[in-house]
Amino acid sequence: MSGCGSWWGWIVALALLPALTACGSSSGPESISLSSPPSKPAAGNPVNATPRPAAGFTPLPTPQQVISEVGVGRVDPFAPLPPSSGEAPPVLPEGLKFSGVILASGHAQALVQFQGNAGSLVVGDQGGRTTDLLPQAWKVAAVDVAQGRLTLATGPEPSSPKITLEL
Numbered sequence: 001m002s003g004c005g006s007w008w009g010w011i012v013a014l015a016l017l018p019a020l021t022a023c024g025s026s027s028g029p030e031s032i033s034l035s036s037p038p039s040k041p042a043a044g045n046p047v048n049a050t051p052r053p054a055a056g057f058t059p060l061p062t063p064q065q066v067i068s069e070v071g072v073g074r075v076d077p078f079a080p081l082p083p084s085s086g087e088a089p090p091v092l093p094e095g096l097k098f099s100g101v102i103l104a105s106g107h108a109q110a111l112v113q114f115q116g117n118a119g120s121l122v123v124g125d126q127g128g129r130t131t132d133l134l135p136q137a138w139k140v141a142a143v144d145v146a147q148g149r150l151t152l153a154t155g156p157e158p159s160s161p162k163i164t165l166e167l
Contacts, residue, residue: 089161089163090152090154090161090162090163091163092163092165093114093135093138095113095114095115096112096113096114096134096135097112097113097114098110098111098112098150098165098167099111099112099113099118100148100167101143101144101145101148101149101150101167102120102145103145104120107122108122108123108143108144108145109121109122109143110122110140110143110150112133112134112150113133114132114133114134114135115132117132117133118133119131119133121133121134121140121143121150122140122143123140123141123142123143124139124140125139125140126138126139126140126156127139134152137154137155137156138152138153138154138155139152139153139155139156139160140152140153141153141162147166148166148167149164149165149166149167150164150165151163151164151165152164152165
């Protein structure tokens with residue numbers, strides 16, 4: 001057992017040796033020196049405000065150049081985007097009347113009248129194909145019961161222009 005204790009003593013001594021020697025230094029306070037601040041340029045030698053770039057490098061734009069290139073954003077970032085192809089916004093078809101919304105069996109439905117017919121529409125209904133309550137190729141894009149809104153797409157494609165009707 002005494003052999004085991006002497007090993008622990010050596011291990012502790014070796015572990016503490018770097019800590020003890022690190023705290024000591026051979027140089028005293030007389031070896032510390034402070035550097036003097038840089039001297040000011042002479043009045044006759046003005047500092048060049050626009051340094052020239054080294055050969056082969058392209059100079060960076062100035063802050064004024066960067067700011068001037070930033071385009072002004074939209075006035076209202078939450079407003080609907082204008083039609084991209086320059087087309088006029090869709091117009092509500094003559095005789096289409098949006099009467100209300102209901103939630104029946106967990107499905108949102110919009111109540112409409114069109115050309116003497118009345119009934120309900122659900123998302124995905126397409127005029128001339130699945131319903132006679134919409135003009136040809138118009139499609140129900142969304143029915144929002146909480147807000148009382150019906151969104152119609154003027155064509156079957158997802159990118160077709162849309163019109164939103166509110167109660």
